[in-house]
Amino acid sequence: MKVLVTGGAGFIGSALIRFLVQQTDVFVINLDKLTYAATPEALDAVRGSDRYRFEAVDICDRTAVERVFEQYHPDAIMHLAAESHVDRSIDGPEACVQTNVVGTFVLLEASRHYLKRQSAMERSRFRFHHISTDEVFGDLAPDALPFTEASPYSPSSPYAATKAASDHLVRAWGRTYGVPVVLSNCSNNYGPFQYPEKLIPLTIFNALRGEPLPLYGRGDQIRDWLHVDDHAKALFRILSQGQVGETYLVGGQSERTNLEVVEAICDHLQLRLPRPHGYRQLIRFVDDRPGHDRRYAVSPSEALTALGWSRQYTFESGIRQTVDWYVDNREWLYGSGADGSRQGAGGSG
Known part of the structure; x- marks a missing residue:
């Protein structure tokens, strides 16, 4: 089975690839264009495998994407490539629109035309497996039941809105063109190799420096x-056993306030x-960001x-494992490009 993973040098993508290869x-x-948040070192463990190939390609580049399809003839695509940081999406939403919406459109069209020749x-x-986020559902009341597959979409941030748009595109290409699609929406991920602009690695980064x-x-x-390794296993189950047209929610069943996370x-x-x-x-409390969802x-x-x-x-076990990894890999953490300037207190992982 040949699987094309987009965004495979990212946090979740690299964990998924390590699982698939190992x-x-x-x-x-x-397939990854290696943006600022890419973590090539996260793939060192599989780089020498004869079942792994890397293609430096932007998913918005239709010619390059079609070339990859023709060269490798994939049996499936697992689409994770995205601009995923909420603060950055507020500061500059255009990048989210291009990658999350236009990029998904390019991949769907490449898949559609590829399938015509098979x-x-x-x-x-x-299978076209689209990996999305729970942020598409918007704010959840403190006493409300968790989101389900039937929850209405109500995104708050430019990031969430562009992911919602990509979800709709995937479903439309499935219904209109018959592309065999499957979707999954996950909760906040954490674990090793996460770029230190998100809450958990940024907190560890600043704490180790006494900031x-x-x-x-x-x-x-x-x-x-949700621990990223648990998510990777769920994604493979969905790809290999899931039903076409189905949406799967992947959660860690570990609700915590951001303060509780930082205190842990x-x-x-x-x-x-x-x-x-x-x-x-x-710990320092700072002004809240615009449109910040409560839960x-x-x-x-x-x-x-x-x-x-x-x-x-x-x-509890996941946060201990994660903190221990960053403490034991401080050279990677300090060399990751983080500057401690971003809040890191709310975006999805």
């Missing part, structure tokens, strides 16, 4: 946290690297659990 017999083609058996085997740990508002925004990081850092007066004293929460869909998937990490 724990399955899938042949992986990694046999009936090859068309029936092909302030900024939190929007009072840090009472609630997110559901501080407490584990104190065990690993004791600091006089501890790390919690570094996101998803429970794994029944369709996903029916495929035999369940999380392996609790929040």
